[in-house]
Amino acid sequence: MFSAAAALCPLIWLVWGARVGGDALFFAHYISADHTGLAATALARYGPVLGRLRQLGIWALAFVAAMTLPGAVLAGVALRRGLRPLSRPMRLVVVAALGPPAIYLLRGLLFGSFEPLARFALVPGALLLPLAVSALPAPPARVRAFQLGALASAALFSVAVWLVATVGRERIWAGAESMGALTRLDGEDRALARYLRAHRPPGAPVMIEPHVFADIAIEHAGGVPWTEAVSLIVTREPRATVAETLRATGAQFLVGYDQDGGWPRRLPDWPAHGVRFGRWRVVAR
Numbered sequence: 001m002f003s004a005a006a007a008l009c010p011l012i013w014l015v016w017g018a019r020v021g022g023d024a025l026f027f028a029h030y031i032s033a034d035h036t037g038l039a040a041t042a043l044a045r046y047g048p049v050l051g052r053l054r055q056l057g058i059w060a061l062a063f064v065a066a067m068t069l070p071g072a073v074l075a076g077v078a079l080r081r082g083l084r085p086l087s088r089p090m091r092l093v094v095v096a097a098l099g100p101p102a103i104y105l106l107r108g109l110l111f112g113s114f115e116p117l118a119r120f121a122l123v124p125g126a127l128l129l130p131l132a133v134s135a136l137p138a139p140p141a142r143v144r145a146f147q148l149g150a151l152a153s154a155a156l157f158s159v160a161v162w163l164v165a166t167v168g169r170e171r172i173w174a175g176a177e178s179m180g181a182l183t184r185l186d187g188e189d190r191a192l193a194r195y196l197r198a199h200r201p202p203g204a205p206v207m208i209e210p211h212v213f214a215d216i217a218i219e220h221a222g223g224v225p226w227t228e229a230v231s232l233i234v235t236r237e238p239r240a241t242v243a244e245t246l247r248a249t250g251a252q253f254l255v256g257y258d259q260d261g262g263w264p265r266r267l268p269d270w271p272a273h274g275v276r277f278g279r280w281r282v283v284a285r
Helices: 002-021 026-046 048-067 069-081 088-111 118-127 129-134 140-166 187-199 211-221 242-249
Strands: 206-208 253-257 275-277 280-284
Touching: 026 048, 026 211, 048 069, 048 088, 048 118, 069 129, 088 118, 088 129, 118 129, 129 140, 187 211, 187 275, 187 280, 206 211, 242 253
Parallel strands: 206 253
Antiparallel strands: 253 280, 275 280
C-alpha cells in the first residue's frame, strides 16, 4: 500500500504543477533550455573534445565529492561484486539514483546540451551511500544502528536547512529545480502573478527583473509559458531605456522591482505612474 502511494506522488506533483502554473514541466523546460545555452557557450570556447571532457570532469568530481572519496570507492566495490546480493529495494535505489543522471549526462555529451552544475551530483551521490555501506561486512545490530542514525541525522539536517532557508526571509527560492508549485511567494509576487494571468494576451512575452530569482516562480504562477518569459530565454538585463528594452526584446509587459539598483530606478524613462504591486512596477504596452 505504501509503495502504491509513493508511486502516485510524482503523478500528483505533475497534476498540481499543471493546475498552478499551466505547465507541469515549466521548471524542467526552463532549465533544459538554459543549460543548452550554457553548454553551447562552453563548447564554443573549449571546442567539442575539451568541452565534453570538461563536462564529464566537473560532474565526476562533484559526484565523488557528494559521496566522499571512501564512499565512492566502497560503492564501486559493491557494484563490482554485482547487484544480485542486494535486496530488491536497494536495486531500486541504485536504478533510481543512477538512471536519470546517466541519461541526462549521455544525452548532454552526445548533443552538447549539458552544463555540469555540481549540485546535480548531490542526489545520486547521496542515494548511493547505502550501496557503499553494503560493501562493508557488519553484524545486523550495527547495520540497524547505522540506519537509525542516518535517518535521524537526515531528519535533523532537513529541519535545519528549512529553518535557514525560511526564517527571516522574504521569499523561498530554491532554484529552477525546486518544487515550483510550493515555492513561497510574497503577497506582492502573487498579486503580480494574478495580474499577468488576467491581463496577458496569449503569446505576449513578459520580462520580469530577476529579483532573488522570483521571476521564474512568478511566471510559473502567472501562467506565462517558459517560451514567452524573456528573462529566461532571451536576456536577464534590460537595455539603456524602457523603450529600447521593449523594442529589442519584444516584451509586452516589463516588470521591475523598485529598489536601489532596480530597473525602475536604473532606466531613466520608467513611467512615474502605472500598475504597482508592492514594489513590483509594471509597464504594459
